[in-house]
Amino acid sequence: MKLYYSPNLNPRVAVAVARHLGSPVDYRRASPRHPDHIAAFRAINPNALVPVLEEDDGRRLWETDAIACRLSALAGSDFWRRGDDEPEMILWVSWAAHHLNAAAGTLYFERLIRPSFSDQAAPVAVIAEAMANVRTHAVTLDAALSGRTWLLGDALSYADFRVGTALPFADGAGLPLQGLENLARWRGQLEAIDAWRAPFDGLD
Ligand SMILES: N[C@@H](CCC(=O)N[C@@H](CS)C(=O)NCC(=O)O)C(=O)O
Known part of the structure; x- marks a missing residue:
């Protein structure tokens, strides 16, 4: 495979x-x-x-x-949840695709990818809109993480990896995540997982 x-x-x-x-x-x-x-x-x-x-x-x-x-x-893992927890996991997977990662992906592209093939500056209005949207969605995420270890409760699931997609690039992409303590704590938990922190270790 x-x-x-x-x-x-x-x-x-x-x-x-x-x-x-x-x-x-x-x-x-x-x-x-x-x-x-x-x-x-x-x-x-x-x-x-x-x-x-x-x-x-x-x-x-x-x-x-x-x-x-x-x-x-x-x-044979429940990392991708089945049964009663599956709808809530899909909620986060879908939300990430349509909201947080869509906005964060714009900043990732404009600030980290575009400079690798173009010397044109990123469009100011596009950056401003993406910054505002990331902030809005990051605040939503921060509130959802209040009182929860992981997005679905006590145990890690694919929802955490998918919602966290842009976090490893947060500094380079300039994601506006300041002051969101639940999000920062959850981000730190993800970073403590070897597979998340260094997925390419030992690969080409
Ligand atoms: N909706 C697809 C998006 C895949 C995608 O956009 N892949 C990009 C990287 S983020 C790509 O292949 N770019 C060319 C490259 O990485 O060489 C998914 O979720 O897997």
């Missing part, structure tokens, strides 16, 4: 999930958007993006959430 990845936002989460679960994957570093690779990579993922999980029977999954769901099932 192969996991195609790059060091960026979403594949970082997929690699962290595989490491956390001890999944028996062969990690394959990829540059799907490189002009020399994009056409060939579209045969692996028509979106030319990573992560992609390729199973030994040739089945492929793209999308970080689908990969986390599959790896958790293969590991």
Whole structure:
């Protein structure tokens, strides 16, 4: 089973999930958007993006959430919750995609990725809107974490990894997280997990 990845936002989460679960994957570093690779990579993922999980029977999954769901099932783990806790986990996975990570992803792109291929300054209005949105969603997250160890209560779940997607890049992307104590405490808990803090250790 192969996991195609790059060091960026979403594949970082997929690699962290595989490491956390001890999944028996062969990690394959990829540059799907490189002009020399994009056409060939579209045969692996028509979106030319990573992560992609390729199973030994040739089945492929793209999308970080689908990969986390599959790896958790293969590991026999409840990291991807089933049963009564599943709707609340999906709440956070969906909220992260549509709200927090959408806004944080804009800052990640404009401040960390754009400078690697363009010397044009990031658009001021885009940055201002993303900053305001990240702050709003970070305050929501901080309040939700009050009195809870992890997002679903006492035990870590995929919701924590998915909502935390942008946190490893928070300093470089300038995410406005100041003064949010519950969020800071939870971020520290994530950082204490080897698979989260250093998912690429020992990989190319
Ligand atoms: N919705 C997809 C997004 C995947 C995506 O945007 N991947 C980006 C990195 S964050 C990518 O492959 N960029 C090219 C690269 O990293 O080389 C997911 O959640 O997995």
